[in-house]
Every structure is written in C-alpha cells, then in structure tokens.
Amino acid sequence: MKLRAKAYTKMIFQLVRRLHTSPVCRAAESSLLAKLRKKTGYTIANCKKALEMHNNDSDKAEAWLNEQAQAMGWAKATKLAGRTALQGLVAVKFDKGHGALVELNCETDFVAKNDKFHKMMEDATLAAFKFAHTHLQAKGPITKMELDSEQLGNLQAEGGKKLSETLALFIGTVGENAVLRRAECWKANQNEVKITAYTHPAPATPGDYSAGKYGALLAYKQPNDLQDFGRQLCQHIVGCAPVKIGDKEKDKPAKNSDDETCLIFQEYLLDPSYTVEEVMEQNKLEIIDYVRFSCGEAVESNMPGVEKQPLDTVQTLQ
Amino acid sequence: MTGRLIIRSLYTNFTQHFALNNNTVCKNRILVSVFNVNFSTKPKSGFVEKKHCNVGTIGHVDHGKTTLTAAITKVLANDGLAQYVSYDEIDKAPEEKARGITINAAHVGYSSKLRTYAHTDCPGHADYIRNMISGASQMDAAVLVVAANDGPMPQTREHLLLAKQVGIQHILVFINKADLVDDELKELVEIEMRELLTDFGYDGNTVPIICGSALKALNGDESEYGAPSIRKLLDTMDSYIPPIVRDLTSPFLMPIDNAFTVPGRGTVVVGTIKRGIMKKNDDADLLGFGYNIKTTLSDIQIFKKSVSEALAGDNVGVLLRGMKIKSVETGMLLSAAKSLQMSNHYKAKIYFLTRSEGGRKKPIFSKYSQQMYSGTWNIACRIDLDPSQHMMMPGDHGEVYLTLLEDMVMTSGQPFTIRENNVTVATGIVTDTLKSIDVPKGKLGKVVMNYEV
Numbered sequence: 041m042k043l044r045a046k047a048y049t050k051m052i053f054q055l056v057r058r059l060h061t062s063p064v065c066r067a068a069e070s071s072l073l074a075k076l077r078k079k080t081g082y083t084i085a086n087c088k089k090a091l092e093m094h095n096n097d098s099d100k101a102e103a104w105l106n107e108q109a110q111a112m113g114w115a116k117a118t119k120l121a122g123r124t125a126l127q128g129l130v131a132v133k134f135d136k137g138h139g140a141l142v143e144l145n146c147e148t149d150f151v152a153k154n155d156k157f158h159k160m161m162e163d164a165t166l167a168a169f170k171f172a173h174t175h176l177q178a179k180g181p182i183t184k185m186e187l188d189s190e191q192l193g194n195l196q197a198e199g200g201k202k203l204s205e206t207l208a209l210f211i212g213t214v215g216e217n218a219v220l221r222r223a224e225c226w227k228a229n230q231n232e233v234k235i236t237a238y239t240h241p242a243p244a245t246p247g248d249y250s251a252g253k254y255g256a257l258l259a260y261k262q263p264n265d266l267q268d269f270g271r272q273l274c275q276h277i278v279g280c281a282p283v284k285i286g287d288k289e290k291d292k293p294a295k296n297s298d299d300e301t302c303l304i305f306q307e308y309l310l311d312p313s314y315t316v317e318e319v320m321e322q323n324k325l326e327i328i329d330y331v332r333f334s335c336g337e338a339v340e341s342n343m344p345g346v347e348k349q350p351l352d353t354v355q356t357l358q
Numbered sequence: 359m360t361g362r363l364i365i366r367s368l369y370t371n372f373t374q375h376f377a378l379n380n381n382t383v384c385k386n387r388i389l390v391s392v393f394n395v396n397f398s399t400k401p402k403s404g405f406v407e408k409k410h411c412n413v414g415t416i417g418h419v420d421h422g423k424t425t426l427t428a429a430i431t432k433v434l435a436n437d438g439l440a441q442y443v444s445y446d447e448i449d450k451a452p453e454e455k456a457r458g459i460t461i462n463a464a465h466v467g468y469s470s471k472l473r474t475y476a477h478t479d480c481p482g483h484a485d486y487i488r489n490m491i492s493g494a495s496q497m498d499a500a501v502l503v504v505a506a507n508d509g510p511m512p513q514t515r516e517h518l519l520l521a522k523q524v525g526i527q528h529i530l531v532f533i534n535k536a537d538l539v540d541d542e543l544k545e546l547v548e549i550e551m552r553e554l555l556t557d558f559g560y561d562g563n564t565v566p567i568i569c570g571s572a573l574k575a576l577n578g579d580e581s582e583y584g585a586p587s588i589r590k591l592l593d594t595m596d597s598y599i600p601p602i603v604r605d606l607t608s609p610f611l612m613p614i615d616n617a618f619t620v621p622g623r624g625t626v627v628v629g630t631i632k633r634g635i636m637k638k639n640d641d642a643d644l645l646g647f648g649y650n651i652k653t654t655l656s657d658i659q660i661f662k663k664s665v666s667e668a669l670a671g672d673n674v675g676v677l678l679r680g681m682k683i684k685s686v687e688t689g690m691l692l693s694a695a696k697s698l699q700m701s702n703h704y705k706a707k708i709y710f711l712t713r714s715e716g717g718r719k720k721p722i723f724s725k726y727s728q729q730m731y732s733g734t735w736n737i738a739c740r741i742d743l744d745p746s747q748h749m750m751m752p753g754d755h756g757e758v759y760l761t762l763l764e765d766m767v768m769t770s771g772q773p774f775t776i777r778e779n780n781v782t783v784a785t786g787i788v789t790d791t792l793k794s795i796d797v798p799k800g801k802l803g804k805v806v807m808n809y810e811v
Contacts, residue, residue: 074546077509084509084543127482147419149483150516214512215420240721241754244746254751279721279749298719309721309749 072098080105081213086112110205113212120217126336127152128221130255131161132237133169134248137228139235139257140168142192143221143333151216160210161251164203164220167195172225181233181328182259187223224257224331232261233328236270240278246271253335254278261326269323276309276316277330285327288317303327411599412496414478414486414526416517417503422534422572424448424464426503426588427479429575431468433588440468445576448479459492459785460715461485472596483520487755490524491709491786493773499528499599501591502551505535506569509547510554518558528599529560532591536569537583544569566594604670609694610634611769612674613733614644617686624656625681627692630673634694637667644678645700646690646735648764654679689735691767700765701794705757706774708741708786712753717783721749727802728783730762732774738763739776740802741784745809757789761805765794 076098077087082105090101090108128145129152142165144157151157168187187195193204203220211218228235239252256277260270286302293305300306304317311319320327415423427448434440448464462485466477478497480486490496500521504510521529531551536544548567556562570587571579579585616628627644638658644651657677658668668674676692691698711717722741730739742759743750750756768774768788776784798804 073542074549077546077550081512083507084546085507085539088543148481148513150513150520153483153516153519154513156512215418215508216513240749240751242748253754275748279751 072096076101076105082109083215109209109212113205113208113210115212116215117208117211117217120211120215123147123217125217125219128218128335129157129161129251130239130253130333130335131165131249131251132239132255132257133165134235134237134257136234138169138172139224139226139237139259140165140172141224141237141255141257141331141333142168143223143255143335144218145221145336146214146218147216151214151218154214156210156213157218158251160206160218162249163197163206164192164195164223165249165251167197167203168192168223168225171195172227178227178229181228181230182235183227183229184329184331185225187225189220189222192220192223222333224333226257226259228259233259234262234270235259236274238271238274238278240275242275254333256330256332258330259328261328263324266323269319269325272310273316273319273325273327274330276306277303277332279309280306281332281334282306285330303330409473409601410476411473411595411602412476412478412498413595413599414480414497414500415503416486416500416521418505418508418511418513418517419481421503421505421508423479423503425572425576426501426532426534427464427466427477429572429585429588430477430592431466432576432578433585434468434470434592436585439470459488459709459711461488461492463489470592470596473601475595483516484755486520486524487707488709491707491755491773493787497524497526498602499530499595500526501530501532501595503532503534504547504551506533506539506544506547507535509543510550514554515558518554518560522558529555529565530591530594530598531555531565531567532572533567533569534572536587537571537574566598568594605633606635606670608633609697610636610640610670610692611694611698612636612676612692614686614688614690614692615734616688617683619683620677624677624679625683625686626659626675626677627681627686628673628675629692631668631670633670635667635669636674636676638665641695642678643693643695643698644681644686644690645693645698645765645767647687647737647766648700649685649690650700650765651681651685652695653681687735689733693767698767699791700767701791702762702765702797703792703795704760704762704768704788705790705792706760706786706788707755708758708776708784709755710750710752710784711782716781717752718778719752721751722784723749724807725803728776728778730760730774730776732768732772735766737766738802740805741776742807752783758786759792759807759809760788761795761797761802761807763797763800763802 073087073091076091077084080087080102086105090105094100094104125145125147127147127149128143130141130143133140144161144164146152146157193202193207195203197203197206207218207220226235235257237255237257239250239255241252243250256274258270258274258277260273262269282303283301284303286304288304291302294300297307304315306316308314308316308319415427417423424445428443428445431440431443435442443466448466453460453462462481464479468475468477478489480489502517504514533544533547551567552562552565555565568587568591569583570591571583574581574584575588611632611634612629613632614627614629618626620626636655636658638655640655642653642655644653655676656679658665659675660668660672710722713719724742725740727738727740729736740761742761744757747756768791770788770790772788774786774788775782795805795808
C-alpha cells in the first residue's frame with residue numbers, strides 16, 4: 041500500500057513536472073514516437089531518428105524505416121557474424137514425395153521461442169521445400185540435396201526475397217546473431233517410395249509442417265494395404281539417434297542394446313520387445329534412407345550417400 | 359536414540375562452558391549453533407529468519423546484464439561490501455554441476471547495507487529452468503535489464519514469461535545506457551516496460567524502474583548515471599524485495615526424521631518444524647504411506663526441556679498420545695489436524711538428465727515407472743507426460759503427472775529425484791496436488807489416467 045501510494049505520487053509528480061517543463065508539442069511527439077514504435081517494432085533510437093528526418097511525418101518515417109531496415113539488418117548481421125549461435129530450431133515440411141529438413145540457429149533460447157523466429161523458420165523451411173519440388177535431377181530411388189549455410193541463404197522465400205535478406209532483417213529486429221545452418225531437401229523418384237518426417241517436441245495434431253529441437257526425414261517403401269509405420273519409425277530415429285541403417289550381413293549387433301548404433305538392431309522405441317528389423321519384416325517395410333538433425337550439434341561429416349553439389353548446376357523451373 | 363540425545367545435550371552444555379578450541383567442536387559448530395538457538399527460542403511474531411536474498415538478471419544479450427553485475431560488485435567493493443568480480447570472470451563462468459545437472463550460470467555474492475545477495479546470471483531459458491528445478495538457487499526477485507537506446511526487444515516477452523514460469527514475484531527494471539539518450543526516450547522505454555509488465559500480470563505501475571549506465575559505474579564515474587545509479591538500484595532492491603519471513607501463521611508441519619519409544623510414556627517422534635507453531639495438547643494428524651492417524655501432542659520437548667510451544671525451525675521431540683511405534687515410519691509428516699490432504703497424484707516440473715550427465719539414453723514415454731526419492735523417504739512412482747507430448751528426450755524439461763503407489767503428503771515446491779538402477783535420471787519439483795487416483799491391486803501400470811483434473 042505504501043509502495044503504491046509512493047508510485048502514484050511519483051506519477052503525479054512526473055505529470056506535473058512535464059506540464060511545467062515541456063511544451064505540449066513535446067508530449068505529442070512522444071506519443072507519435074510511441075505509436076511508430078508500436079507499429080514497426082524498430083529500436084527506439086531508430087524510430088526517433090526517422091521522425092526527426094521527416095519532420096514528424098509518421099508515414100514517411102515508417103517508409104524510410106522499412107527502406108533502411110534491410111541495410112541496418114545487414115550491418116547488424118555483419119557485426120554479430122562471429123558470435124556462436126547454437127540454440128534454435130529444426131523444422132520439417134513434407135508431402136508424399138518430397139521433404140525438407142532445415143536447421144536455423146540463434147544465440148539464446150529466448151529468441152528461439154519468439155514468434156518472429158518461428159516465422160523465419162517457417163519461411164526457410166517452405167523455401168527449402170519448394171526447392172525440393174523444383175529440383176529436377178533424378179537419380180536412384182530418391183534424390184537428396186544437402187544445402188549448407190550459403191546455399192540455403194541463396195534460396196528464394198515467399199515474395200521473391202532471398203532467405204539471407206530475410207535473415208538479416210530478422211537479426212536487425214532481435215539484435216542477436218542467427219544462422220541458417222543447413223538443410224536437407226529430398227525428392228522421391230518412384231511412386232512406391234514415401235517420405236515422412238518427425239520433429240521433437242511433436243505438435244499435438246500431426247501436420248506436414250512442424251518444428252522442434254530434433255528432426256528427421258525418412259524415405260521408405262511399404263505396401264499400401266498395411267498400417268503406415270513411417271511416422272512411428274521416424275519417431276524412433278529421432279528418439280534413438282542411430283548412426284546408420286546397418287547391414288544384416290556386415291554389421292553385428294552391439295553387446296549392450298543401449299549402445300546400439302545400427303538402426304536395424306535397435307530395440308523398437310514404441311515396443312522394446314521387438315527390434316526395428318523385426319518390425320520392418322512384419323510390415324514389409326523397406327528403409328531407403330534417413331537423416332536426423334539435432335539442434336546445435338556440430339555439423340558432422342556428410343551422411344553416406346549424399347553428394348554435395350553446387351547450387352548452380354541444379355536445374356530449377358524458374 | 360535417547361542416548362544420542364543425552365550426549366548431544368551434554369555436548370551443548372559442555373561447549374557453552376568451554377571455549378571452542380578443538381577441532382571436533384569446529385566441525386559441529388553449525389549443529390551447536392542450531393542447538394543454542396533452540397535453547398533461546400521465544401515466540402516472536404514476524405521474526406526475520408535471515409537477511410539473505412536471491413536475485414537474478416535477465417535481459418537481452420547485448421543490453422548489459424554482465425556489465426551491470428560487474429558494476430554492482432565494483433561499486434560495492436569500493437564501499438567494502440563485496441569483492442570485485444570482473445566482466446570476464448562472470449562471462450566465462452564455468453559450467454557448474456548442481457545435483458549432477460550441468461548449468462551455465464554465474465553466481466556472484468555481495469551484500470548491501472541491509473542484506474546479503476546471491477546473484478545469478480544465466481545465458482538461456484533452459485539454464486534458468488534447470489537452476490530452479492535442481493534447486494541450485496531459487497530466485498526471489500529479478501532485475502530486468504533493458505537498454506535505453508533499443509527499448510524492449512521482441513524476446514523481452516520471453517524473458518518475462520520465464521520470470522513467470524520460475525515463480526519470480528518481484529521484478530525491478532534497470533534501464534541501462536541511459537546516458538546515450540535523452541529524457542524523452544527514457545520515458546518511452548519506461549512506459550513500454552510498464553505496459554509489458556502489466557501484460558504479464560506484474561503490477562506495472564509500481565514496479566521500480568531505475569535509469570543508469572552500468573558501463574559508467576564500472577569505470578568509476580560518479581555522475582548521475584554512474585555509480586550513484588547502481589547504489590540507487592541496490593537501495594531499491596533492499597526496500598522493494600520483502601525479506602523472507604519464517605512462516606509462523608500456517609498450520610504446523612513437521613517431517614519425521616526419527617521415532618522411538620520412551621518406556622512408560624509412549625512414542626516420541628523427532629524432526630524439525632517446517633512451518634507454523636506447535637502447541638502442547640494440539641490435535642494432529644500423522645500422515646504418509648497411505649495412513650492418516652489422528653493423535654494429540656501430549657508433550658513437546660526441545661532438548662530434554664519440556665516447552666509449551668515450538669516454532670518453525672525448531673528441532674523438537676514430540677510425544678504422541680496413543681501412538682504405537684509400529685505405525686510410525688520415517689518420512690511421515692506430523693501436521694495440524696485436518697490441515698493437509700494426502701494424495702498419490704501430483705503435477706510436477708521435471709528435468710531428465712542427459713546421457714553425459716549420467717541420465718538415460720532413450721526417450722521417456724508415459725507409464726514410465728521408477729523409484730522416487732524425496733526428503734527422507736522413497737516410493738514407487740509412475741510418470742505420465744502431458745497428453746500433448748509423445749515423448750521426452752533426455753535433456754528435456756517439462757510438466758508431468760506423478761502417480762505414487764501410496765498416498766503421501768507433498769507440498770508445492772518440494773523437490774524429488776527419480777532413480778533407475780541406482781542412477782539418478784531425473785529431478786523435479788512438485789507444482790500441484792491433484793485428486794487421488796485409484797491404483798488397481800497396487801499395480802502402477804494399470805492406473806487409468808484422468809488428465810482433466
């Protein structure tokens with residue numbers, strides 16, 4: 041109560057002081073500034089500069105801010121470029137024949153929880169997904185394309201902007217370094233090959249897009265008349281982190297089942313009384329390939345079988 | 359047990375007469391001091407337990423949290439109240455392992471005129487959550503640092519969300535870099551912060567906001583935004599954050615550490631009163647492991663001295679009327695009659711240790727049943743995840759439902775650990791007591807979960 045009274049007196053004091061010392065127009069400016077900032081979300085100093093430059097015309101100031109944002113974003117991005125960014129998200133988007141797995145990093149997990157980060161993540165994933173569609177070279181049962189930070193930044197997001205430009209804008213807004221770490225784009229070249237994906241934590245209702253700390257893409261074959269095991273198997277891959285699929289003839293199961301790194305010998309996550317291999321046999325499943333991202337892990341040597349291609353050799357429809 | 363008590367009381371008497379000049383005494387000094395306090399305990403309402411407070415800084419990476427922390431120690435070091443900790447020392451704080459959990463945190467200690475403070479600074483959300491769950495340091499208040507030239511950032515919402523999540527009730531705002539902008543902008547930042555705080559359920563109008571420059575203070579500047587702003591912040595911390603008071607108003611509660619029979623009198627239970635005041639001839643309940651036994655406190659003793667009442671913090675022996683030693687088990691609770699409800703169903707926040715911290719390698723699913731340890735007892739427990747979650751990976755934290763084999767009393771904030779094959783795999787704190795649910799034939803696997811409670 042005492043505190044509250046104190047605060048009120050302080051507020052009244054400030055109000056009175058303001059009436060005395062500042063002309064009425066100062067208050068109007070201040071509210072203009074407050075409005076502009078609320079509308080655009082740019083930093084206070086920049087909003088003030090914009091208003092000063094345009095004689096308090098908020099429309100012009102806003103236009104100028106939007107123009108400058110890109111340049112300021114780049115400046116900020118360049119300034120922060122060296123800082124470690126190991127937090128962030130892994131997102132997937134897939135349909136029956138295509139899949140994209142993208143990792144976007146930032147410095148603190150506070151930012152990773154922000155809506156703006158989620159929007160950025162979705163834009164990047166959609167761009168990679170579109171790339172998987174327009175990516176034409178067909179070879180083997182599935183075509184895989186691994187994108188590094190630079191290649192990913194060159195992709196075009198919705199609206200024709202480069203992802204790297206959107207990212208710079210984002211860095212300008214949150215003032216924290218962010219990196220488009222890597223992406224994996226897949227396309228199935230045969231009808232019977234299906235692609236599915238899973239992220240952890242999984243959304244309550246399964247959809248074709250999701251984001252989390254871990255993510256995986258899986259390409260598999262399964263006859264249509266049986267219950268679809270793709271998603272569960274993908275969950276297993278996310279949960280148990282196998283290193284490779286494994287070959288029944290060449291590889292041997294590990295002594296301790298907890299340390300098993302071959303997918304086929306691992307205990308099936310959703311029913312540990314079976315191994316993955318047994319589940320595959322029962323359901324006539326065939327795993328063609330998989331890839332798993334864990335957010336913030338150091339980029340390991342490329343997954344076996346993935347050929348690294350320069351972007352410009354890839355034909356696209358555009 | 360009686361023998362031990364006699365020796366202990368002799369010991370305390372002994373140490374009162376002779377100077378503390380041998381090693382064994384030093385080792386037990388804490389114990390001794392507790393005993394001495396007990397002898398002199400008198401009912402005083404509103405007794406301030408300790409002038410200590412845990413604070414933390416939260417805010418954007420570039421807004422000067424670390425500089426502020428360094429500046430506080432620097433300013434106080436000049437006044438002889440703290441040891442100066444440089445920016446680099448705080449920034450490069452090594453990972454610490456609290457209860458086996460790796461937390462990135464810098465802990466800095468300093469004292470103001472009134473209190474001692476433990477100051478925590480963590481880089482990420484997950485670190486603060488782990489800090490809370492492992493009980494490394496519970497934060498009583500937080501200083502939200504915001505730079506005057508940037509204003510609140512998009513992620514400031516997430517910072518406040520965290521403060522809510524870890525149960526911080528008192529927030530102070532420090533507007534840093536105030537020397538870089540004019541008054542108009544500072545006012546705007548202040549208005550925006552008050553709005554934002556109100557959005558998150560804090561009393562935005564009364565939250566103290568202090569303007570200053572941590573960098574100036576660190577450089578020893580004595581102008582308005584330099585060192586004086588830091589002193590103002592500390593004074594505000596002293597006055598705004600209420601002191602921790604021993605809870606003497608709630609019904610009494612005492613976890614039982616031990617029990618023995620005094621021939622000719624009955625059963626005596628021993629423990630430390632957690633909260634409230636115990637009076638002779640009060641009605642009480644002895645709760646735990648599915649039992650709820652009504653009894654009366656026939657006698658209360660603090661080290662062989664019969665007293666009419668005992669306060670929170672006192673270590674007491676209580677003679678219970680008509681109680682059989684067989685009915686008492688370590689880990690049970692003695693509470694004021696009808697003040698507590700037992701349940702076997704709780705909501706909790708939990709953290710699963712990663713493989714490198716010695717935890718599990720595989721994910722956790724609902725119906726995960728293991729032994730749970732809390733306080734002086736342990737019991738079989740089943741963990742069910744929130745229905746929106748498929749699984750939890752080691753390293754994840756989240757909300758879970760606990761189902762115990764027997765009814766127990768657990769209070770909100772009570773810590774526990776889950777052990778699997780004698781290895782700690784998870785640690786957590788209770789957040790809510792839910793309605794008891796049926797465990798068919800003592801089999802936790804057959805429990806039907808009802809998430810709508």
